[in-house]
Amino acid sequence: MFTLLFLAQGFLPLAVPRLGMAALSDRINGIVHEPTQVHDDAVDLTVAEVYEVTEPGRIDFGGGELEPAALEPHDRTWRNDEDDYQWWHLDAGTYLIEHNETLATEERVIVQPRDELLARGASHPTVHTTALDRLPLTVGGDGIRLKENARVSTVVE
Numbered sequence: 001m002f003t004l005l006f007l008a009q010g011f012l013p014l015a016v017p018r019l020g021m022a023a024l025s026d027r028i029n030g031i032v033h034e035p036t037q038v039h040d041d042a043v044d045l046t047v048a049e050v051y052e053v054t055e056p057g058r059i060d061f062g063g064g065e066l067e068p069a070a071l072e073p074h075d076r077t078w079r080n081d082e083d084d085y086q087w088w089h090l091d092a093g094t095y096l097i098e099h100n101e102t103l104a105t106e107e108r109v110i111v112q113p114r115d116e117l118l119a120r121g122a123s124h125p126t127v128h129t130t131a132l133d134r135l136p137l138t139v140g141g142d143g144i145r146l147k148e149n150a151r152v153s154t155v156v157e
Helices: 020-026
Strands: 002-007 010-015 042-055 070-073 087-090 093-099 109-113 127-129 135-139 144-147 151-156
Touching: 020 042
Parallel strands: none
Antiparallel strands: 002 010, 042 070, 042 093, 042 151, 087 144, 093 135, 109 127, 109 151
């Protein structure tokens, strides 16, 4: 893989090392099921917890009055008695999600919502980050059902 550097008189091939699939997955800890989550150019992230914001946080100009929002884990329910994992039934609104996975290095990655999440009326922001912090999940319409460990985000280079 290479990138072309365009010059006034033509172009010069410039070798740019790509980290590739193995290196990207090596930068992520806590992968739940590697054969399902790791792709040629991306790694899917799974949801560990969904939180409701129950009390507002505070943000000021100088940072001296920062206060975190109060959070409560959203209730889960069994879909079938024989299931190993429960489901979150999320109505339209905004929640915070926490991933099972963490970053193993401090290298910046891009985390974006999976297409499957977007197609079902939910989304979270795309972030360029060095840590997998909680993300706001916005749910529209009649809501969404998420199963524990559902793949909701994708890390790309």
